Amino acid sequence: MIIHTDLNNFNINNPILTIGVFDGVHLGHQKVLEKLKEIAKEKDGESVVLTLWPHPRIVLNKDVESLRLLNNIVEKKFLLSKTGIDHLIIIPFTKEFSELSACEFIEEYLVKKINVKHLVVGYNHQFGKDRKVGYEFLNECAQKFRFSIEKLDAKLVDNDKVSSTKIRGFLTFGYLDIANNYLGYEYFISGNVIEGNQIGRKIGFPTANIKIPEPYKQVPKDGVYAVRVKLNGDSYYGMLNIGSRPTIESTLRSKNIEVHILGFDKKIYNQTVTVSFVKRMRDEKKFNGLEELKQQLEKDKIEIKKLFKLD
16 A cells, blocks of 8 residues: 655556545445455556545644544554555645635545546545535536546444444443444554553552553543553553542542553553453442452453463
8 A cells, every 4th residue: 555645746547536534444434445446456447545634623623622533543544554455645634725615625636636537435425614515516526527436335234334433432332342343353542651650560460551642542431351462563462441540549530541461571661552452341440459459350360361262
């Protein structure tokens, strides 16, 4: 996959294009991308995905406090690269860009700069100011500028339409299994390991405290999770807690994310770790002291090792 951030010299053979946010690159998106590649092969063209970054709400400072996204741009590049598309175009979203009308965007970018031959869109595709422009408008533009267009039906999982909004909701309310089923992979987060208060180490469960750099990253519901861990190219299993650590710091308001990596006891401060959420084990609880907490962690560890078929 070739990544483009400058379209001044963009010149490829017979571009077959789709446009969108692709937050999560979930099964619905994957359906669009599979069709995109299929058409590109049939028409002897190249598959092209166009997206915007940063997210428009960040640039326009519109309800940023409530913004939650499944992916940052690095994660999105990774997920899209796995789909096998030929090209990814990332247009920097600016306030100036936001002033373009839908018609101007299509003519200036899709037609003049990309020279689109065929456009593939999802069942609920909308774009432009306030996302008010849909398939009917695109179809009119296609006729005007002489490119073909195709609208796909929704991807259904258990007779339900897959969407990024629904997946964010599943994660918020603790329905991890459903979220992963809609994504088509295990939801993951990445962050830097920061120094904690060493309480876990004192009771035999040293943890890596993870600080996510993006405030808008969707974090699953508070609780204990079985996770896969990637660190420096190596893979591990772990038990992760999201919450406020009520047994230790009942007044702590900010979310704490800490993972105990099974069979691992090295200091990894300032390193990047990625955790993939496999199963939500239980809610976060407040215990009557560290000894009771330790006993519960021992039980959690046994259950998680059974899940991963360890020992």
